Amino acid sequence: SQQGEEDPQALSIQEGENATMNCSYKTSINNLQWYRQNSGRGLVHLILIRSNEREKHSGRLRVTLDTSKKSSSLLITASRAADTASYFCATDAEGGSEKLVFGKGTKLTVNP
């Protein structure tokens, strides 16, 4: 079952704009992670936020977590063409890091 559901499914923006992607999940979690996948490549871990955290920053990335709404958002500021990729949220609702449950992803296109 898909625990996380990203929204929107696809997003197209201009370089320099901010990109916001949302993720909703169904059951209690210990942590939520965001991954990036470039076309034809594997997944790269971006950031992890624990259930007792509300916001986390890493470079141009800002992640928020609202456990009462079972939702998270990923904000990429000042986007670049190189940010073009699919972004997935993943939760550990069914165990630890060996049993992540992924959403369907948001496909981000950043136009130069």
Add this chain to the structure above:
Amino acid sequence: NAGVTQTPKFQVLKTGQSMTLQCAQDMNHEYMSWYRQDPGMGLRLIHYSVGAGITDQGEVPNGYNVSRSTTEDFPLRLLSAAPSQTSVYFCASSWGNTIYFGEGSWLTVV
């Protein structure tokens, strides 16, 4: 440091054939997992292992077998390939919340 290595990267199989996707990691991680990714979908867990000699089923285990005889290796076996198993397969290894994925294996069953 190679990380997680998957082979082969591309494979075409005929229906009914069997094959093994290889996965090896050199980080001494206890946890390893296999996922499949279908178009427009996230990753779905096939099988996972929390240590040598221990494996368990994920969300979509049917048609696949795994074994974990060593910490380093976690092969995924397709017993009798079906067109529904056409997908991209990712192996992952993890320690705590640090997870590394391989580059993927593209499998087509005709």
